[in-house]
Amino acid sequence: MSRAFVKEGDGDLDPLPDLPLSPHPNYVTPRGLTALQSRLRDLQTTLATLKSRSERLDKLPEAAAERDIRYIEARLRTALLIDPTTLPLTEVAFGLAVTVADHNGQQTTYEITGEDEADAPLHRIAPQSPLARALIGAQVGDEVIWRKPSGAVTLEVLRISHADP
Template identity: 75%
Template sequence: MSRAFVKEDVNGPPELPDLPLSPHPNYVTPRGLASLQARLRDTQTTLAQLRARTERLDKLPEAAAERDIRYLEARLRSAILVDPARHPGNEVAFGHRVTVADPEGVETTYEITGEDEADASLGRIAPQSPLARALIGAEVGDTVLWRRPTGAVELEILQIEVPHDP
């Protein structure tokens, strides 16, 4: 019988490629660091539950959890904790909440957070984003130019807050 089409290690977990790591410095807020740590604990718990299954023919969920653990551990190793409360609130900095107004007077609040914490639906943006780069260093009353793919827009800085989230 030819062994050309026989899988050698049927019981071994499949090899999944690692998740890509950002080339940017991994700045995190205290909330972002706590979130990464919680995600790692949750994923480790999930992996332990998967390994405790009596029926373990499908190893893909275990391989995915192991891959996610490697990613989270790498992100935690590279984390650079930045406490926004240590930076004065007179100019926009990492971790600050910024309320801006566009030319039509529409107000929007953004928070500059780490990449793993960024979530557009919550107004959280990564420091490498074009918007965050435009905002960082600005003061209340300043106008900044946000260069977007659909065209540049001027934003007036209305308020800068240092969040006190856990």
């Protein structure tokens, strides 16, 4: 093989490209902030463990951990903490839980959380999601239109509450 195609160097891997950061404000709940801080500690522990290996030929896991640490640190630097317990329960807002009913009477409770905390199976939705955008500002008794790819769904706001911690 030609020497032109062989990278000479110290064996270090170039840093992996940074993960993309959201262009939206980084609102976080207290639970979301704690989760980010915990995730950072876990990643730092993982990186320290990886660097302490006696056999370090594969440095890709280290580079991935470093990239993930940069991402979490950036998210923590831009975090805008909102304490939902201080919010009135008069209208749907970030950090609050809202119970809605569809046209069949099926009730579901959603919580509007930060992007890093959003988790569809737990019904935690980011404020930029179509559902959250439809719900924010609504009051009990209001009907909102959730525009889904499969078609619009009308939901009635039944209850606004503080989310479980």
